[in-house]
Amino acid sequence: MGLFPPDAGLRIAMVAGEASGDMLGARLIDAIRARRPDARFVGIGGPKMQAAGLESLFPQETLAVRGYVEVLRNLRAILAIRRELKAKLLAERPDVFIGVDAPDFNLAVEHSLKAAGIRTIHYVSPSIWAWRGERVHKIKQAVNRVLALFPMEPPIYQAAGVPVSYVGHPLAESMPIVPDRQGAREVLNILPRQAPVFTLMPGSRQGEVDVMAPLFIAAARLIAKEVPDAQFLVPLATRPTFDRFEQLLWRLKAHQLPIRRLFGHAQHAMAAADAVLVASGTATLEVALAKRPMVISYKISPITYRIVKRKLQLPYVGLPNILCGEFIVPELLQDDATPENLAQALLNAWRDADYRAWLDGKLTELHHTLKQDSAARAAQAVLEVAEHG
Template structure:
């Protein structure tokens, strides 16, 4: 007798979600070898046998103004997913981050008896705290990456599991700066600065000029400085190259990489990075950093109106509960301000060493074997009968 394989639907909406989801797929396959995975995903998920009904890039949009420009397309995708998943229900649905897209879909699926898991807690601790009630109506369980998050959900009776952060499992505890410089052919003593203006096209459009002008100012002060700029996609690379031409900066020693963001950060003395997961990556790689973020003026205005922010924007500051990383947002994010902060960090070796020690402690707290813990939580949401049949069929 042939038993149907466990069917797991997933939606990841950006590059960081692609990483998290691909690791979870690997961990689940170890428990459920015949399981099938499908939905919205990126190249890492596809590399693990995921069937993409829509590519991840269709959802990789940040900022209210940018979302409004593609609102109809995104809503059409969500409606199509809803129809397809309700017509042929999966055994479980896992929304990987992308809460503005996933929570509404999860709510509809949960109403029809499909277990729903949201992997990566929405940032209710930073803003839009009232959204926790919407989360409770949408999910069967939240998988939280940070140790302070479970208490927020438990107070509202929402099932939650702290799984740690997969990046803390992936990235080495040791500082690999010298080895990485050798691999990229960089002198161990040369001043190196990493430029990471974001993984989305919208981010690069708004921040490339600022990053390039900042590099120009740093280069004036440190003439032998080298800049490494990893680009996540062909499209973001083209946008950054256009900005170099626009800023008449092709003579700056900026070395573009396709991918290899971790290597670029690892070789750097200081990292200049957009807000988001990349700030955590830089911390886990023990690199001193300056965080910068710009978005469409209308998007920023709306976010200010919503309010409810912590005084911090970067994940290292949120985790530390204090300002350990300089932050420059919107109008404060000028090349003058940013360059001065980068130069100050570069010059102060004592502060840089202290930061590395703080980042190492942070790394140890977040290293929890996240993919295995997340897989165990997912298995707990799948019915005993389904799970037992799948194991018997393996």
């Protein structure tokens, strides 16, 4: 029996490796189906893509690992999935394959499929503008088109002769230009309404929560000492990360802190906050679009950090800073990511009204730049490749 049903008019394979890719992939599926109701989707995706209609052949969580050392621990399982997936797709020959982010996994799949004459698209440019810029040549060999989320990306691909479409970022569509802070506090029933609220976002993967949550909880403990009426929100995207955070609270004897765990509700938690402590990644862009002061932090294994640091091409790693071309929000990484530093930086941002007003203007300008009806643009580009090459 084949991967696609017999009535599939357009056969699309997709792979997304983590929660942010799952969100992007789900919106793209919806936008394609609006134009081609006969489209059918198979591959690897999370709950959002599956709800939108993707048949996931393998669990997405297996691919959601971070860093060189962490990938090595899971390498056998990841390579086995990639091998089996490639074999299935080469046998089935979908009309187009879309790799959603996860470049280390997807580019290898795309390279094999394109070499066999199957059209391929990579949705979300790897961060070639930040590090490992030489990857543009590998990408050229692997894909028929790149769908770029950020405006500084297309010129890089055009210079290398890679077909590219700037589609903007879907988050800019889903989040309002002017966030409703009081409305979010009402939805979350925060009382009193004007209480100081700090949102903690330790990551979307279990490995990130294991590393970042103890730091964030320790920072919250310090903030609570200085701001006794402070409240803390922690939105967690999946049941495994929710359970892991709950376990850490008890292990660290922090369950009596005013920390409220939320299953989902990330955008409400950001909008309701006075300031946000966030692990580096796509979530930093969400916080930026919510127009909130933030402190970006991240820790990885020392070996991975040394490798990555040598390859960095920019002085910052957080998306708000990269997109604005300057340090508009603090970054406390690796050895600088101590509870004391995180707490102090978050309190500084919360207390400085002039800084908050300046930051709001910067982030509003960024929001307008990224708002491009991205799902529709991405769907149009996919159909151009699938139907015309």
